[in-house]
Amino acid sequence: MAELTPAERSALQRLEERQRNVRRGAVLLRENEPGGELFVLRKGLMMSYVLLDDGSRQILRFLFPGDMLGISSMVYRESPETLCALSDCIVCPFEHGSFSELIAEHPRLSALILVFSQIERVALTDRLAALGRTSAKARIAALLLDLRNRLRSTDKSIDKVFALGLTQEEIGDATGLTAVHVNRMLRQLEQEGMIGRESGRVTLKDEPALAHAANYVNRYEGLDLSWLPAAR
Secondary structure, eight states: OOOOOHHHHHHHHHTTSSOEEEOTTOEEEOTTSOOOOEEEEEESOEEEEEEOTTSOEEEEEEEOTTOEEOHHHHHSSSOSSEEEESSOEEEEEEOHHHHHHHHHHOHHHHHHHHHHHHHHHHHHHHHHHHHHHSOHHHHHHHHHHHHHHHHHHHOTTOSSEEEOOOOHHHHHHHHTOOHHHHHHHHHHHHHTTSEEEETTEEEESOHHHHHHHHTOOOTTSSOOOTTSOOOO
């Protein structure tokens, strides 16, 4: 990813001047309600989801430190998704006007925000396609790889081992499976030697086999950023 200039880093840091603690399970922004603020996730893990007509929950994305939250609520009068904390979190709220100033003053930062939004869109498209066309094992394998790669994008020390941080119900709501089915698929991946599990942590024991089982494409690789505006 492109290296930020000192001015760009300073502009992003100004968005994080205020902090707010969000407890696990708390809703930061609710679907179909007006969204008055945007947020940077400073610490913890969050999710975005929608409620379906039958009352079930479909998790759309998992959100990690450094992610901007609530941008879609700027585009609509009411938020199209709910943002909820999966762990104790720290978020940094900022006004819509601050985001407008960031775009006007730092075109390259706004272009990078576009890059991240397109990475998320393509990754979500992959997962939506998988919901209807791949096996339960493939969905779980793809989710594990995606979670590791998202964590690794901000912490290069993460390699084969990472904290899962999700319940089997939450994994099921992201992959269209029941918690029982998720448990069965995790055990199958473990028995086949692709992963290991211990104390809430997952070890990718045979990453090539896991990626093959998932038909997984890492959307954080193979980027072409040659078109980005020059740094000021």
